[in-house]
Amino acid sequence: MIHSLLIANRGEIACRIIRTAQRLGIRTVAVYSDADAEAPHVAMADEALRIGRAEAAESYLAGDKILAAAIQTGAEAIHPGYGFLSENADFAQRVIDAGLIWVGAPPAAIRAMGLKDAAKALMEEAGVPVTPGYLGEDQSAAVLAREAGRIGYPVLIKAVAGGGGKGMRRVDAAGDFAEALASCRREAQGAFGNDRVLIEKYIAAPRHIEVQVFGDSHGEVVHLFERDCSLQRRHQKVIEEAPAPGMDAATRAALCEAAVRAARAVDYVGAGTVEFIADGSGALDAGAIWFMEMNTRLQVEHPVTEAITGVDLVEWQLRVASGEPLPRRQDQLAIDGWAMEARLYAEDPASGFLPSTGTLDLVEFGEAPGGRIDTGVRQGLAVSPHYDPMIAKVIARGASRDEARERLSAMLSDTAVWPVRTNAAFLVRALHHPAFVQGRVDTGLIARDGAVMARRPQPTRETLEAGAASLVAASALTGFRLNAPARTSAWFRLDGDVREIGLSGGSEEPVDSVLIAERGQVWNLTRWRKDARPGAAAGSGAIRAPMPGKVIAVSVVAGERVERGQRLVTLEAMKMEHTLVAPFDGVVADLGAAAGQQVALEALLVTIVAHEDAAA
Numbered sequence: 001m002i003h004s005l006l007i008a009n010r011g012e013i014a015c016r017i018i019r020t021a022q023r024l025g026i027r028t029v030a031v032y033s034d035a036d037a038e039a040p041h042v043a044m045a046d047e048a049l050r051i052g053r054a055e056a057a058e059s060y061l062a063g064d065k066i067l068a069a070a071i072q073t074g075a076e077a078i079h080p081g082y083g084f085l086s087e088n089a090d091f092a093q094r095v096i097d098a099g100l101i102w103v104g105a106p107p108a109a110i111r112a113m114g115l116k117d118a119a120k121a122l123m124e125e126a127g128v129p130v131t132p133g134y135l136g137e138d139q140s141a142a143v144l145a146r147e148a149g150r151i152g153y154p155v156l157i158k159a160v161a162g163g164g165g166k167g168m169r170r171v172d173a174a175g176d177f178a179e180a181l182a183s184c185r186r187e188a189q190g191a192f193g194n195d196r197v198l199i200e201k202y203i204a205a206p207r208h209i210e211v212q213v214f215g216d217s218h219g220e221v222v223h224l225f226e227r228d229c230s231l232q233r234r235h236q237k238v239i240e241e242a243p244a245p246g247m248d249a250a251t252r253a254a255l256c257e258a259a260v261r262a263a264r265a266v267d268y269v270g271a272g273t274v275e276f277i278a279d280g281s282g283a284l285d286a287g288a289i290w291f292m293e294m295n296t297r298l299q300v301e302h303p304v305t306e307a308i309t310g311v312d313l314v315e316w317q318l319r320v321a322s323g324e325p326l327p328r329r330q331d332q333l334a335i336d337g338w339a340m341e342a343r344l345y346a347e348d349p350a351s352g353f354l355p356s357t358g359t360l361d362l363v364e365f366g367e368a369p370g371g372r373i374d375t376g377v378r379q380g381l382a383v384s385p386h387y388d389p390m391i392a393k394v395i396a397r398g399a400s401r402d403e404a405r406e407r408l409s410a411m412l413s414d415t416a417v418w419p420v421r422t423n424a425a426f427l428v429r430a431l432h433h434p435a436f437v438q439g440r441v442d443t444g445l446i447a448r449d450g451a452v453m454a455r456r457p458q459p460t461r462e463t464l465e466a467g468a469a470s471l472v473a474a475s476a477l478t479g480f481r482l483n484a485p486a487r488t489s490a491w492f493r494l495d496g497d498v499r500e501i502g503l504s505g506g507s508e509e510p511v512d513s514v515l516i517a518e519r520g521q522v523w524n525l526t527r528w529r530k531d532a533r534p535g536a537a538a539g540s541g542a543i544r545a546p547m548p549g550k551v552i553a554v555s556v557v558a559g560e561r562v563e564r565g566q567r568l569v570t571l572e573a574m575k576m577e578h579t580l581v582a583p584f585d586g587v588v589a590d591l592g593a594a595a596g597q598q599v600a601l602e603a604l605l606v607t608i609v610a611h612e613d614a615a616a
């Protein structure tokens, strides 16, 4: 068994790997960037080494520095986690050439599965069913458009080097093809340095079902059943579960066998995931499930598989990398219960899911029997704009799907994070959506019904009154006057909103503020002088850059009337396109943004004023 391990990653996955390694008695080495000096993974590891500046290219993507760190600390092996260098075949090869153990897929398997078009061709040869589409060399816009027409709309344009839901565009009609292609290529070039695309038939009511596979260096490959990751937003997973709702034994056997075939075709070693797309318009049927791609690493959503199989997948990775055979045979693996995972993000659903960065003044997670929280943050630290804004993975297990779902909902409901915004309330609503409750989820559910889930919730009257009473009680300690008449209401400010709230007693002095939390949402409640102008508290019309990035499009002109929700500016940041929208009906009073411009965090891009203020 490996004696020492360097973890070339950060956040929750670094912490999760360190935990298993320490349980196995392996010495752990963390690496960190300037943004992460205080991060939990640094504190947890036996040893930690600074490798560079905050930008990923200077730190977690800097292969030279990571190799040097491993050699300097005498680490025997490197675990890449997911993202960053995990699917970089050249880096994997360099690790091996340096005489170290690579706790990841063999470089040749990473290469074979690295580009979506080559992988699909290889799978076709191995007898794994693949989605109908165009994989050709000719990348001219005219040929691609013609092929799209031949496949039949709707189609999906995919960057062959894409990943993480980036570099993908659904096109419904020929007239939209050229623009979608250009935008897809732009994103792919920026994110992956490769603008080649393939075209696929867009599958109706698609369900994303993937199979966990595991290979060892003795030629054995097993599967650990499927996960359903159909609840997605813009092709990114939101909630994952295992097993898949509606999967019968025969379909499962066919699917899992195809996944094992795919892994064998590339002599797979280690943890991998074979992703399939299923036509979800009817019952699941092995004849309508196609290979999409293979991820040659540990997946974000691996804990749901662990929860239903009782296997620690990181332990298996470390054992297999040490040359041991797989700890269990296929016939020793079975599904026990149901598990669900939600990805808790620092983002604001009510303003188009923009990432929300800053210091975490409050971080509290809910609990449930058998619940698990995988996190890499803690109270007092900041969510950095440099990395993926995931705060935690919240995982629940139950004997039945409903039990797992209710437990996950309870854990998220009791989660409170402030002042950074999160998607917790959105996740709670998603878990109670009738289609989700019934296990009838396709990847378009959030696009269709997500607006309701994303709306900023209002606290219930009980919660609001309890918060108001606690504020008044707090001020009563300092300002209580014996002869003061009992008050029946007072004015408060709830985030940006001023309102009168009923009270049962209290005093005159507005001295404090409290946070109130309910169903995953947190609000700031402050005493407000009744004669203050409520308008002064209205939400700001200043549209600022939520992250450093580049303006790709400006969709309004100065003086233009805009409606709430209307697109103002498109920003490319963190390798994705983000749309900034008008927070309320108004007029574009000031326009600071221009297409092509690089903007700093918090740069003022547009100012919207309400109609009445504009008229004044």
Ligand code: ADP
Residues within 6 Å of the ligand: 131, 156, 158, 162, 163, 164, 165, 166, 168, 200, 201, 202, 203, 204, 206, 208, 232, 235, 275, 277, 292, 293, 443
């Ligand atoms: P990535 O590598 O970026 O994760 P994938 O190829 O795995 O990209 O696809 C991501 C998601 O996009 C899938 O989970 C599915 O929701 C959707 N998708 C992919 N291919 C198709 C398709 N042919 N038809 C419909 N949806 C698709």
